[in-house]
Amino acid sequence: MSYETITAVVNDRIATITVNRPDKLNALNDRVIEELELAIDEARENPEVGGVILTGAGRAFVAGADISGLEKHGAVTAKALAQRGQQAFGRFETSPKPVIAAINGFALGGGCELAMACHIRIASEAAKFGQPEVKLGLVPGYGGTQRLPRLVGKGRALQLLLTGEMIDAQEAYRIGLVNRVVAADQLIPAATTMMQTILANGPLALAHCIETVNAGYDQSLDDAMTLEATAFGLLAATNDKAEGTRAFLEKRAPKFQGA
């Protein structure tokens, strides 16, 4: 499919989706949101795709919702706008195929929220993060008040949400907002290498890890453990398990003999 505001290419089982409005620092207008949802759904459905890397063109990952489009909204349409974005970002979070955000620059507002909807975040040293919505008299609308405290804890999340200040990649790493920080020219290679490591594992095992973490996260430990046991039982009856265990034992059999 061809897009106006993003690009999507598939190479060696990895779909790379790039937000591509560099002159507007990849700000999210209706079209970008729509195309991001189309692209992640296309990747989810394409049997040739094992995982997704999401990044931005130019000096931003995404510098937030398109501020120029905000003025026209009142209470009702702004709520619908937030829910529309939440729905699109949810397609990344619930993707059964792993999604790595490769954060090349500004990840502000909706950009930070989009990165948080991905499963893993790798940041370039040039990346900057923040939820500056309060500076516009707003709250985040695409999940920032919910995913940020879940990732970094309530106190740190509230600091970012209430000050609206930007933090650099090292600070984002320190507070657990990103998994890794790498030199700018190593960003896509690092994301690709991590994705290749992930894709060496069985696709059903990956999908069930993602689903079990997502579904269990907000449940009681007892209920979530039952979900995990059910997934474990299901996986035990799949080719992923048969293949994975066979390959593992073949490689390391002597060590496990007699165990």
Ligand code: COA
């Ligand atoms: N919405 C719409 N346009 C945006 C944008 C956004 N969120 N963020 C940046 N842009 C546009 C600018 O208007 C400018 O366009 P122009 O060249 O046509 O005037 C272009 O992107 C470059 O931005 P500029 O502000 O000139 O770059 P900078 O390096 O001086 O500053 C930022 C970079 C990210 C600090 C600054 O652009 C900014 O604060 N953006 C808004 C971030 C934000 O509040 N996001 C949350 C929105 S809810």
